[in-house]
Amino acid sequence: MKLYLRCFFCVALSVLGPLLSTDSPAFADYHTSRLLEQTYIYDTEGHLKDVVDSSGVVSPSKLPKTCRSINGQEQNPRRSGTEGEDQVKRELEAKGAKVLGREITLQTTAGVTRVDMVIKNAEGGLEVVEVKNGVSAKLTRDQQKAFVSILQSGAEPRGVNATRAGLPVGKQMGPTPVRIIRVVACP
Numbered sequence: 001m002k003l004y005l006r007c008f009f010c011v012a013l014s015v016l017g018p019l020l021s022t023d024s025p026a027f028a029d030y031h032t033s034r035l036l037e038q039t040y041i042y043d044t045e046g047h048l049k050d051v052v053d054s055s056g057v058v059s060p061s062k063l064p065k066t067c068r069s070i071n072g073q074e075q076n077p078r079r080s081g082t083e084g085e086d087q088v089k090r091e092l093e094a095k096g097a098k099v100l101g102r103e104i105t106l107q108t109t110a111g112v113t114r115v116d117m118v119i120k121n122a123e124g125g126l127e128v129v130e131v132k133n134g135v136s137a138k139l140t141r142d143q144q145k146a147f148v149s150i151l152q153s154g155a156e157p158r159g160v161n162a163t164r165a166g167l168p169v170g171k172q173m174g175p176t177p178v179r180i181i182r183v184v185a186c187p
Helices: 002-020 077-094 141-153 159-164
Strands: 036-042 048-053 098-108 111-120 126-133 156-158 178-185
Touching (some): 098 141, 141 178
Parallel strands (some): 036 178, 126 178
Antiparallel strands (some): 036 048, 098 111
């Protein structure tokens, strides 16, 4: 019986293995049905203290009350957001990722969205990165729909920034991981 089961699994893996693997090096080697959400926690001097997987686990309300946006610029979300993006760009590059482009327009089945960054991660796969700076920053309903669409069925890059990033403008990218990074400073 044990030999039979072992042979069954060997045959199943030899048949199903190639079907389940991803042959395209252009995309990350994981595809999940959920968006990857992380919180980057910095000290007041701008040094990264911790990275927390906050995918449905930690809500912003569970962060210490003293947490705020980077440089305390939450009253000006555009400026605050850019500073948070710059901070995340430095962290991602320090971990071996390459930022291909910023402010990339993507056409999805849920509509058009502009993402903060498209990166090639340390493993060589593409990822879409959206940065939210501060405890109160949230995805819009349209962003949520578009990001799920990118994750599940991909998107079509459009515009000058996509061209500069070397993305296949006018052609459909396959399903691509989406990472949402919340940036906060906590003393």
